[in-house]
Amino acid sequence: MASLRTVTTASTTDRSSPQWHDAALTWVGDALARHGRRITGPVQERVRPWSLVWQVPTDAGDAWFKANNSGTRYETGLLATLSRLTPDAVLHPLAVDPELGWTLLPEGGPSLRDVLAGGDDRVARWERVLPAYAELQRTVAPRAGVLLDDGVPDHRPERLPGLLDELLDDRESLRLGQPDGMDAELHERLRAYRAEFGVLCRRLGGTGIPATVQHDDLHDGNVFAGADGYRFFDWGDASVAHPFGTLLVTLRSVAHAAGLADDDPALPRLRDAYLEAWTDRYDRATLREAAHLATRVTTVSRALSWRRALATDDPARAEYAEAVPGWLGELFAPVPI
Template structure:
């Protein structure tokens, strides 16, 4: 494998790597009777390379993950087995390489909302995602054994403590990083954070796959129902942690007040899938806790995504400390009282 000089992983710009990846794509497509008809259109981020590959039967999508998000390939293959109606079934995956080849998913929820901004589209999307999580919960331990990161409440406080020791990722005292005072404030928060994790675990809602970046750009909105994609940030975690990014993204894209009834309605549409097992008051408590704890999960996800050469991650480096600071921010469902 061709690697960067600093040893951070595959050098996606090298001719040798690109030739090998293209050969793999062509071979996998050949097994399905398709052939490549043009040049791939690239999109490169520190955490992945994506090619849109034209074929004689429509475009397909090749993705190569960095070592921090390499679990995405095996995860999407597993999800396609467990809940094929909720995700795209990959044409091929190479878990060791972190490569996946997917069919085109059609229109995204973002595109649909641009034409028709009715939040009822989200009300239809969230129950399907909840169903995916419920179907996956019995396989949570297996997913962890396959390399999907473990962010379950039982271990999340320990993950938080370890992250606070990673001074390089937190950029302590540097521009865009944590101030020494904020770093100490976060350390002082550890006992309270651990207690909230214990309370969330004690409620007993089973852990499952948690997308951790479920916004309208990561949902396909086809006529047969929604499909959920781009699982590079995912972990095995409390399911309701999803609501942090989802409600936050809806709130800001629609310029809604935190206490807007539409956000509460969307939360409840998502929680409905668990109402046969838990009363609504318990579900709301669990959702509030999971949202509150979720900033650490996001920070950990960003650290993995930026597990690459320093020059490649510089543009996004403030995301790791920035999400930790969100521990002291308001929930998407609470008014922001910060100065």
């Protein structure tokens, strides 16, 4: 095991080495054997700066191996915890190693994207998906401290102003003065905005809605839509945060895919379908105000998740480098809900 740890805790670029490949394949094979399965062919590989994913053919259907980089390694432990707390809403891993950031998952069935490609009504389908996701968040909220102890990033409203300050001081991540980076004018505008941003975060935290797991990249490619319900996956951007920040990416992705304008009534309809889960404790006006605030401040969360994802020396990170300054610039974009 010592040699395995030596190989597998090295940098992301070492994942291309035969030694790393052999160690990972041995781990996958051993994990499958414990479930009475065996590998039946070569793996299909997809590599991104933040993770490596293998599609592994077995005698009982495909399995999926994921190796996270150091910035997103917490996803492994988070998924194991979610599978205990919300067993019907995520896949149950076949094996996990939180120290290495390795996960082996079974096949999850068709994605929501696959289903929608078949002609389903996109908005109507999301009206069913969002309440299921909201229930996951509500179930996890009382255990949010456990997630923090396990290393899930802390993006609660009271933490975001300090995190924004850190980002604005991180010249490398912002790529200040570079063609794909933040220009000096926007940088100064964001610095001047810090006090107002702090006010927004305090207002959001003051609603009393508890922090919980926030996927932060919930779109139709990250939801399985099987006959037995919806399961949510790919938690590499997740944090402990105000739950309603989810709506930032989700509503944008729905609007983009469906060709909806910012003022389309379908968007507040989806927002309200999601918020319904909290109406037993909060009035609708409070919930809508919180959703408006959360979708504004969560642009900082998105910038932070991209900074973690790109915390690697993989040369391919340059392809995505504009994401950190780009999401910070979105702080000034109109909020349609």
